[in-house]
Amino acid sequence: MPELDRLASAAQYRVEDLEELTEDTSNTPNVIRISRIGLRKTKVADSRASVDAATQASRLRYISDFLEFFSGYVGATLCDAERKRLEMSTSFALKAFREHIPTVSKRAKLNxxxxxxxxxxxxxxxxxxxxxxxxxxxxxxxxxxxxxxxxxxxxxxxxxxxxxxxxxxxxxxxxxxxxxxxxxxxxxxxxxxxxxxxxxxxxxxxxxxxxxxxxxxxxxxxxxxxxxxxxxxxxxxxxxxxxxxxxxxxxxxxxxxxxxxxxxxxxxxxxxxxxxxxxxxxxxxxxxxxxxxxxxxxxxxxxxxxxxxxxxxxxxxxxxxxxxxxxxxxxxxxxxxxxx
Missing domain, CATH: 1.10.443.10 (Intergrase catalytic core)
Structure with missing residues (x-):
């Protein structure tokens, strides 16, 4: 849950405004470890403005759908008892994760x-x-x-x-x-x-x-x-x-x-x-x-x-x-x- 909370928080910012707080030892420089996400320090504070609510909501929905799919993918390889425990854990975690999805009004277009x-x-x-x-x-x-x-x-x-x-x-x-x-x-x-x-x-x-x-x-x-x-x-x-x-x-x-x-x-x-x-x-x-x-x-x-x-x-x-x-x-x- 702490990682999901950090991921939900990070989704409100642009990717280039995020940085990994510890050095990544992998060979893929574009990979950012969720548990170590932080905000990039910059003198131009205005450039770290949050993305709009619709973008944040879209990101969180895609992430939630992927996690649900991946949990089912892994669950298919487990025995019945372990699969049921995973399904329960997934359901509980994703319900809490989806609470972070902001409400986007389709009428709010003036701004x-x-x-x-x-x-x-x-x-x-x-x-x-x-x-x-x-x-x-x-x-x-x-x-x-x-x-x-x-x-x-x-x-x-x-x-x-x-x-x-x-x-x-x-x-x-x-x-x-x-x-x-x-x-x-x-x-x-x-x-x-x-x-x-x-x-x-x-x-x-x-x-x-x-x-x-x-x-x-x-x-x-x-x-x-x-x-x-x-x-x-x-x-x-x-x-x-x-x-x-x-x-x-x-x-x-x-x-x-x-x-x-x-x-x-x-x-x-x-x-x-x-x-x-x-x-x-x-x-x-x-x-x-x-x-x-x-x-x-x-x-x-x-x-x-x-x-x-x-x-x-x-x-x-x-x-x-x-x-x-x-x-x-x-x-x-x-x-x-x-x-x-």
């Missing part, structure tokens, strides 16, 4: 995460411009790198882990395209917690100016860092090490801290929401049908053909269209009222 408005996006790009006096970073390399990674997030809608996993070899040298690939526990990645791609492999086409800026960064700014020349990952620190999840979180934490005019909810994942909302707006302006738009979005985001994930990432756009329809209804009501 759900949304993308940036056009004005907020413009303000963000104005602040992070490498030549801007508003830019919060002092070193030229860091200014250029942080500007580029945020532009890439806005241009592609990729996840933070996908951005960190990008390698120079993923870029097409003959066309403005890059590949987002799933890589699990690659030997060429020295990070203890390796970034991962949660969606399907896919190819993304970038605007030529964005691709040109990316190659310019690689061939000039990044190349000037000698230790980075042996690292396949594109985004590295000014010492040549691949950036971590915490590094990306720190970029957005610094932006939120220095410029109160930017949304306090500004994170790398808000860039993904922003891309999806701009995608919906452009699709509507181009007259793209809903079916084609849905398939095109799923392809661009690496989702399955029948995925319904778009609803999660287009809340602002959906709310806007809902308001427009509601106001039209009210105009009709006003017309009927005035006649009377």
């Amino acid at each position: 759900a995460r949304i993308g940036l408005s056009e004005q907020e996006q413009h303000r963000l790009l104005e602040v992070i411009n490498p030549e801007s006096s508003l830019n919060p970073w002092t070193r030229g390399y860091v200014r250029k790198r942080n500007w580029l990674l945020i532009v890439l997030l806005l241009a592609s809608g990729m996840r933070r882990g996908e951005l960190l996993g990008l390698q120079i070899g993923d870029l097409n040298a003959e066309a403005p395209k890059l590949r987002i690939l799933r890589r699990a526990d690659t030997e060429k990645d020295p990070r203890r917690i390796q970034p991962c791609t949660k969606t399907f492999d896919r190819e993304i086409e970038l605007a030529r100016p964005v691709m040109k800026a990316l190659w310019d960064f690689i061939n000039n700014d990044r190349r000037a860092i000698k230790r980075a020349r042996t690292v396949p990952q594109i985004f590295v620190s000014d010492e040549g090490a691949p950036l971590s999840h915490a590094s990306i979180d720190k970029v957005f934490f610094q932006l939120r801290s220095v410029f109160p005019g930017l949304p306090m909810t500004l994170t790398s994942h808000v860039m993904r929401h922003t891309w999806n909302e701009r995608f919906s707006e452009k699709a509507e302006a181009m007259g793209v049908s809903e079916t084609v738009e849905e398939r095109a979005r799923n392809s661009q985001q690496g989702w399955s053909d029948n995925s319904r994930m778009a609803a999660t990432y287009t809340r602002r756009y959906t709310a806007k269209k809902g308001r427009e329809v509601a106001l039209k209804l009210q105009e009709r009501l006003d017309a009927l009222t005035n006649k009377n």
Whole structure:
């Protein structure tokens, strides 16, 4: 039960915010012993914020289902008396474990995460411009790198882990395209917690100016860092090490801290929401049908053909269209009222 309690507690945090309190002697650096889980110490306290209740609940349900399955799997190898004792113990333990699952209201959507408005996006790009006096970073390399990674997030809608996993070899040298690939526990990645791609492999086409800026960064700014020349990952620190999840979180934490005019909810994942909302707006302006738009979005985001994930990432756009329809209804009501 103590291990299950610690596991339930850990489920409210992101994996990269957890660390093992004792050295792991195994050869699998991504394995974390449940009994020794603790919170990673960091100066950026804001980056250790809990995941939302829905994510925590989903994790705990999956864990509970797996433990129940595994108990049954082991029980099948035991004699009747031992199997019954195991079933009783499992039932008691999982009942207590499931008490940790938070209640998630399907109605509580007012504070759900949304993308940036056009004005907020413009303000963000104005602040992070490498030549801007508003830019919060002092070193030229860091200014250029942080500007580029945020532009890439806005241009592609990729996840933070996908951005960190990008390698120079993923870029097409003959066309403005890059590949987002799933890589699990690659030997060429020295990070203890390796970034991962949660969606399907896919190819993304970038605007030529964005691709040109990316190659310019690689061939000039990044190349000037000698230790980075042996690292396949594109985004590295000014010492040549691949950036971590915490590094990306720190970029957005610094932006939120220095410029109160930017949304306090500004994170790398808000860039993904922003891309999806701009995608919906452009699709509507181009007259793209809903079916084609849905398939095109799923392809661009690496989702399955029948995925319904778009609803999660287009809340602002959906709310806007809902308001427009509601106001039209009210105009009709006003017309009927005035006649009377």
